[in-house]
Amino acid sequence: MKGLKTIAVIFTAALAMTALQSCDNDNEYIYTGAYPNAMVTVKKTADGGVYLQLDDKTTLLPVNMKKSPYYLDEVRAFASIRFTDDDSNGYTKAAYVQYLDSVLTKFTAPDLGTGNDEAYGNDPIDIVRDWTTVVEDGFITLRIRAPWGNSSKAHYINMLRNTNGENPYEVELRHDARGDIYGPSRDAVVAFNLKDLPDTGGKTVKLKVKWKSPAGTKTHEFDYRSRGTQPEE
Structure with missing residues (x-):
């Protein structure tokens, strides 16, 4: 991996x-x-x-x-x-x-305020609605789509937490294409471990995801519940 x-x-x-x-x-x-x-x-x-x-x-x-x-x-x-x-x-x-x-599995990243663009990029990206885009088991897994002219060039994808002081369950998807912003759109899949978000205490809450798409800022809400007890090993 x-x-x-x-x-x-x-x-x-x-x-x-x-x-x-x-x-x-x-x-x-x-x-x-x-x-x-x-x-x-x-x-x-x-x-x-x-x-x-x-x-x-x-x-x-x-x-x-x-x-x-x-x-x-x-x-x-x-x-x-x-x-x-x-x-x-x-x-x-x-x-x-x-x-x-x-698939690439990462942890969420801290919000850096005015330093977000430099640290995480701000290139357009889209989330594709299909069966691979799902929130379960304490993870959010996303099929993403973006211009990717050079298929061998690494793009950097991050999910920022604590982006809204009034809603701890609002996160932001960030994309740094490293200049590779032209060419055909390609799909990739990435998963983020949400363990650094506050525990929902057994309740199901709305996880709000925000991202910059080619058509402008978009948001989508997913049902989310913190991971429960796992079987004894």
């Missing part, structure tokens, strides 16, 4: 065709031409194992994985899964992982 400050282009067509190949004997992926059918959080357990979080309430024991293939403790990822009748070992369900492909 790329470093936390860069985001690599994920082409829509390639998204359904690229499978993660196992680099060791701990995970057995069998690519069967399956398309991703879920967005999950890949999580490490205290004893070095792994499980998947499917949504706010559903956890999965991946029967063909012994450990996480990622260095971060939690990574959002596209997955193709099929449920099995295996013992779920305390998790909600057992599942066989046919496909796994991580």
